[in-house]
Amino acid sequence: MKSGMGSLMAGWRHSVAVMGVGALLLGSAGCVSHEAELASLRDELARQRAELDRLRGEMNDGLTLALCNPELRQLLEDVQRECTAPAPSSSPGATAVGQCTTKQIRPAVISADPEHRGRFLKLMSHLPHEVVYIAKGGTEVAPYRLERLHRLVRRALLQSTVFLVVSSPEDGESESLRRAEMVERMLHERQVDSAKIRRWLYAYPAAKSDIDRAADLPGLGETRDLFRGVWVFRADC
DSSP states (O other): HHHHHHHHHHHHHHHHHHHHHHHHHHHHHHHHHHHHHHHHHHHHHHHHHHHHHHHHHHHHHHHHHHSSSSHHHHHHHHHHHHHHHHHOOSTTTTTOEEEEHHHHHHHHHHSSSSSOOOOOHHHHHHHHHEEEETTTTTOOOOOHHHHHHHHHHOOOOOEEEEEEEEEOOOOOHHHHHHHHHHHHHHHHHHTOOGGGGEEEOOOOOOOGGOOOOOSOOOTTTSSSOOOEEEEEEEEOO
């Protein structure tokens, strides 16, 4: 009786051992299969990302061609080529933005102007833009100017989008720089990265005849000096 019971227990232990080995083998096979599926999914994800990047690039190129005429594109390329060194910011810890001066900008503007008269505002007026008027030494701007600036920057940005911050040094370079940096801080507060900003300290001719949009003229309570306006052009080139 005891012998029969011992044989039964031995047989049961053998069956359990065989089942354990089988389960282990099945588990190993399942792990191999799972790893293969994960590797396949990773490869497919990489292919999808590459395709998305390609489509995004094609869309950016297409929109760039549609939104930026050849003359303006050439103007920006010529100016950028001249402006190779970033200018240090006066704000401690702030990221510097690219800065260009009248000497670097004027030849490109005159070349791009069909009349070769350097009518900067007339040439640039078809770009989406806003202007912020800042009085000499002033630190406040009209609230509606901030709202208009916010609407300009909140649209989705292309890879090629840049914001040109144009400030005239007619009343001195230090004051021109102060106004430009003030507007740049407004852009930073609206989540525009410094890499998307170009600072132009450019002595452009400021004439009412070159301003087509009534909203771009000084409003109630704003300085009447047109050259104190800081123009922000959105260029999707």
